[in-house]
Amino acid sequence: MTMRRMHNDDKKRREFSRRRFLQAALVTGSAAAVDPKFFFGADPAFAGPPLGPSDHILVLIEFDGGNDGLNTLIPYTNGSYYSLRGGLAIPANTVLPVGDGLGFHPSLPYLKSRWDGGDVAIIRGIGHADLDHSHFSCMAKLQSGTAGNAPTLTGWVGRYLDNAGLDGLGAISVADGGVPLLLRGNSAEVTGLPSWSGGLFGADRTQTADRVTYESLSAINTTDGGKGYWGGQVGQTIHSALATAQLVNPIYAPAIDDDHRLERDLILCARIINLDLGARVLHVRLGGFDNHDDQPNDHATLLSEFNRALDAFFVNLAPQYQSRVTLATFSEFGRRVRPNDSLGTDHGTASTAFVIGSRVKGGFYGEQPSLTNLDSRGDLRHNIDYRSMFATLLSGWLRADDAQVLGQSFAKLDMFETGTSCAAGLIDNIPLANSYNAIRPVRILDTRTGNGATKAMIGPGGVIDLVVAGRGTVPPSGTGAVVMNMTVADPTAAGYLTVWPTGDARPEASNLNFVPGQAVPNLVLAKLGQGGKVSIYNFTGSTNVIADVMGWFPLTNSYQPLVPRRLLDTRTGTGAPVARVGANQTLKLSVLGRGGVPASGVDAVVLNVTAAESSMTGYLTVWPTGQPLPNSSNLNLAPGRVVPNLVISKLGNDGTVSFYNYAGDTHIIADVMGWFPAASGFHSLSPLRILDTRVGNGVRGPIGARRSIDADGLCRGGVPSNAKAIVINVTAVAPTAGGYITVWPSGEARPDSSNLNFVPGQTVPNLVITKVGIEGMVSFYNDAGDTHVIADVMGWFE
């Protein structure tokens, strides 16, 4: 018997033993590293992070053993194929033609139907320069997905999870035999689910004895066992496993016929997706492609299995996910062109991969490898590196930073249609509206560096006149007002800044309030004065000031900026009686006909709201009077701190806005900055929370240091698909370190600007007006520590 033969027998034996063993009722799964800080398992309420409406899901199908690309995608018009392949060649009259002289193996009719529908990308000549014909090391290289050849403890999906900060259900492998290297991360946890129903430890609690045991184990592993840090981590892990088992257990019913393993596993994947547990990447495995002998039968059976499994997957996938899932196949290598003497093929190099889904741009990628220009071992030469495919999936589908995950930037394939169904066509090439022009943020003032002003702090009572028109992409003329995020840095005393149009008298108003040493930002909608300038006044002490311009309004038919005027001050009786606003109290403010706001035709007002002398930690919500109190916040109050934030609020039917105070009592001050007419192109909304990482609204889990997340800006909270920019109040909650958050349109390079600054433990909001990026997404970048982020949408611009 040849060694080759033994090898195959061994595989079969292994398969047999595995099945026999599983029938002995043993659960399998596998190991992965876990960073405990991502654990939420202690609270089942946290265990089900829903996907955002446009988050994408990737299903990776691993063909174990080395799939024969030449007999999967058959060059049936090439005479060399028949002369080289001999008896193993697939007859031309049986292939399913896909064009370019190529055809699918006759076992792939469903794949062919999806190809005909434009849903299949065929990657030809895919391989890797260093494939050494070893199953083990080739698969390890593909799964590692690193720039070099160094062995790693992590795989590229695992590192994607690390970067995305996804929890244990972010990636799930449904494959007997454990979680592969592919899914292992440095800090990410992944889940490996068995293929068979029943026996998931902790899941079945129908018997009292089991229930008592599992509940006791949850309790035991919640208490401090006094065995140090790692004892605590073990406890959390076991606790989380018990909770998660119950979450995923529903996928095993009803029972699935066990005759077709890949079909069974892909149906389980579809059920996992339908459960909406937050899985972004799923992994399944089909073994047996090491066709050293008896290839015609074995390979046809495997491809048929793949074909029916694909069909079953889409049959079982809920309608709302049909366009959200892409499947991709990979195998460690292809097979040698010439058959061996056992009606099989030996290990080769280049092969064929498929990427399948309704958002895939169907077609050929890469070149069909030459059958006459083979390498020295008689193998096909690859022309697309596997890591290009992975980079494409990461960047084009999962919207991840592929270079960071893979260690370097690989050429990407243009494989995915951009634009979600609800936001189709809005991405680029949109003419500038006459309402608001969101631009890539540009820093136009930094007194620390001498950008826009003398390199010096603004002293007590000091004023600088900042040229705004013509800076960045703000036009030199025709600009009525600009949106700037202004930040003070290193102030020496508690004070405030006032921003107003240069040439006008300085109003009694404030834009930023600060205490010594702390960086404080606030959004400013500033009318431009003489020379396209704004003036910035510093009340007391000295401070550095930074301004990032975010966009501009044209002079006409749009935002109507005013010289700021104080409309409300509960300390002095302006706009309301002299009285603190108590807990759970609401204060109504009239704005029509006051401070330059006309008596009619006003859709929304822009107020800089400040809370002062607050008695305890809480928040203020501002919303149109008469609407239900929204689940959103504008200012976060802290005892003894003066807290400002810009607010853009729609007016209620009675022309007023309402202020709700959640806890304690506080003074409230509001300065009007301008207003939007009814047909300004700005559409104000009653606020709606569109992102809350604490509970998994949009994205679940805090943003880690130097990480970013993408959140849906569109199709939520009443924002339509033709929105160009959105107004959101962004709040950083419980940051673990001092740092900042940058908000910018997804898909664009992250600008060198900041929107929120915070110190550890402080909850800080700021209003943000941002352009919307690809597929209606807005990205949030966190500079340091971990922080939760909340975003409440306040309105949108056409």
Next chain:
Amino acid sequence: MPATDIVSSSDAAHLLRRVGFGPTAAEIQSLTGLTRQAAVASVMNFAGAPAVVRPAVDDRANEWDCYVDAQEWWVERMRTTTTPLQEKMTLFWHNHFCSSQDKLFDMGAMFDQNQKFRTLGMGSFETLCQAIAIDPAMLVYLDNATNRVGAEQENFARELMELFTLGVGHYTEQDVIAMAKAWTGHNIVGWNGSFTDPTYVYYPARHDNTNKTLFGITQNWNGPATITEICTGSKKTECTQFIARKMWKYFAHTTPSDTLVNALAGVFAGTMVISDLVGAILLHDEFWAPASRWALVKSPVEFVVDVLRRLGRPSTVAGLPWAVEGMGQVLFNPPNVAGWGQNAYWLSTATAWARGGWLSNLKWQLDGWNYWDEFHLSGGSALPVATAVQKIFDDLGIFEPSPATRTQLTSWWNAEPTWARQPNALIVGAMCPEFNVV
């Protein structure tokens, strides 16, 4: 002198957890009251090691059975040996000089390599390194079997420096090229593109006899001389630090300071004898300090062996290897040449399921063998609860349970239906934090 400090029972349990697979009360008692020096000398004395009887690993027509036999053989040896540190060292080197049956499909060669770890694992590091470099399983695993002049294969050359002796940053890409050339011709007979009982052979005609510049030294380097250079020459300091750090993390905790590592490396450098390094680690004050206690997550192999020891059951009941695959560690089959990690590497929901599922399965297997009467944890469901809970701790070797765990186990015993107390005692006992850290 700390080495003369007297070992308490808690100290003895700590030492034995690290050098073995779950100490019994009697084993702890035997070291209690000794000096640290005497206790460490005791565990490092391999004179009484049981003889090695080669398992059935040579039936090339039944590689699967060989694979299972080898695993059961090794786990059984871990379970029953009176010199467990010898197996802990073998496991360390198996995870350091990785090779895998998944690539080899030659369990005989894998076992031969394993036996080298066992016999050479406490001796001269250079001797061990030289032996492994030309070990047939390693030659195949890292492809030096095909490394010849004009067709260099860098796989082994790179790992020899990156993973086996120096670590990233202590060699250049130029060194990798030179190292690969140095090892040309160190191949195997029986290599014809597949595996037939590989045996090391040096083919002078396949060796690159040109001058090569390695570590800045230009000469006609030939394989073994490069290891000698690393172990005794210009790279010795880096090598001793690399090994000392990894060894400390294996035995003590995973965050040693540079100062600590350098001190250990200094001791190691004196003789380059591995047992001297191990002795220095085990006698170091910090090994006995709170920072080292409970600082390591019990690996799957340790977990399985410990449970089998508590049950007094042979490795054949464990369902190897698939039973442990779910936990993430299959002997003779590390995931790649980087081996297995530590601590967080072992923690996930899936591995927790696998541990619990394995225990659940074991529970019912044992049932078939008069589990009720024979299982150590039995003693009657009608025992007073305090007695029963203490018995569970004693039988599972949880000698320092936390009050909180005791309270929870008490609640469990009271709530659990009587018939289920004994079978489920194994699960609640072995799935508490105390049983899963060492």
